[in-house]
Amino acid sequence: MEANERVSGLGTKKIFPLIVSMSIPAICGNITTALYNVVDRLFVGQFVGRNALGAIGLMFPLNNVTSAITVLLTVGGGALISLSLGRKEKEIADRAFTNIVVMGAILAFITTVFFFLFADPLISLCGARESSALHDQAVSYLRIVAVGQFFQIMNLGLAGAIRAEGNVKYSMVVSMIGAILNVGLDALFIIVFNGGLEGAAIATAISQVVGALASASYFIRKKGVLRWAGLKNTGFRQMLEIAGLGIAPAVFQAFGLVNNLITNNSLMIYGDREMGAGGGDLAISALSVVSTVESIALMVVLGMNNAISTIISYNYGAKQYKRTRDAALIGQAIAFVICTIVWLLMMFVPQALFAIFSSGDTQLAEYGAMAMRKSKIMILFLGSQTLASMYFSAIGKPKVATLISISRNGLFLIPALLILPGFLGLDGVLYSSSVSDFCSLVLVSFIYIKGILQLNKKEKEKNRYSKGAVE
Secondary structure (H helix, E strand, O other): OOHHHHHHHHHOOOHHHHHHHHHHHHHHHHHHHHHHHHHHHHHHHHHOOHHHHHHHHHOHHHHHHHHHHHHHHHHHHHHHHHHHHHOOOHHHHHHHHHHHHHHHHHHHHHHHHHHHHOHHHHHHHOOOOOOOOOHHHHHHHHHHHHHHHHHHHHHHHHHHHHHHOOOHHHHHHHHHHHHHHHHHHHHHHHHHOOOHHHHHHHHHHHHHHHHHHHHHHHHHOOOOOOOOOOHHHOOHHHHHHHHHHHHHHHHHHHHHHHHHHHHHHHHHHHHHHHHOOOHHHHHHHHHHHHHHHHHHHHHHHHHHHHHHHHHHHHHHHOOOHHHHHHHHHHHHHHHHHHHHHHHHHHHHOHHHHHHHHOOOOHHHHHHHHHHHHHHOOOHHHHHHHHHHHHHHHHOOOHHHHHHHHHHHHHHOHHHHHHHHHHHHOHHHHHHHHHHHHHHHHHHHHHHHHHHHHHHHHHHHHHHHHHHHHHO
């Protein structure tokens, strides 16, 4: 399909088939991106051991830093590109793409240098004291993967721009290339070369470099509609506009950083207190698996999020409000079905999920199954809240989207993490997530329903105006 036809199809094709056709590649691309961490944890858990698995899980808060930057670029930049294409403003879309690249390179460089230079204090901040069996392994792993962070951020930023112009299949391909390569390299470095945790880190860094090169080649070969507009078209004002549109999911990830730091430190403190020496390491290792399973579900939802936000932004920009509403509601229905399946697995067969990541470690599996049930009761509604935030970002209302993001990861979760453990100990850490998700769901539902009703009002006003113009 020609690039221009692909873009125009966002406003003409039937909504449900369009969502499916765009979501499947986006989901596959997101899942394969998540595989960087999932595969590392799988190989390390099976062939290196519990402590190495815990060392990777310990760094989960730092993943939020990279995620915050990438969603700032992909959601903010993608929304601006799609809105501009919907309004037939090609030059603005090109300038947005150019600013995404420059902005991404700056933020990626800062992240890489920061992670590499401050690996030791960052790991301590994440909850592992120097006496912990996880500390030294985590520092070594972080310093190696820090090198790949520059290429990972650039890869995801460019893939987001490719997706924003409607080419979700190629976006999926460039996301998959590095992740699939990582599987093979993990097997090579861990099993064949016996490289341990460092081998997993080297495999990840190499794979991220290859993925970034694949994304860049799409624009170098001019396969899409977006073009590099030159450095003269970069500017702080448009970068702020991109940041404004992407601030909601970025805030979500930033609060995730704070929450994960509090969680890791609480798990270490209350785990050692209630289970004895090493109890904190066990709790962090168990929650590492829980967060990995949740991240797969989240990547599926975010894949839909990325695809549907492109459809919503384009149609909202084109003032096709009925199509905008239909895309939002169909996305909500699909996300709920997906999250229901994940919830059933977590509640009824958690041991089977842990068996994938631990080789015969019954203590980890038993504690982890209990932790999974207590902490993820409300994962049923993960998609609903995520897509609600995306909707307001996609139509250019970042303040509302930011409020939704803050409610789930900040307004309710941080107080829960600080208060509940004082009454319930280690169980309080686990229950905090479920309590926060329930409170946030009530608030987000009210805001989202109001937003959809406003969209219906816009559609009626447009029809009334059109009818009056004809008469």
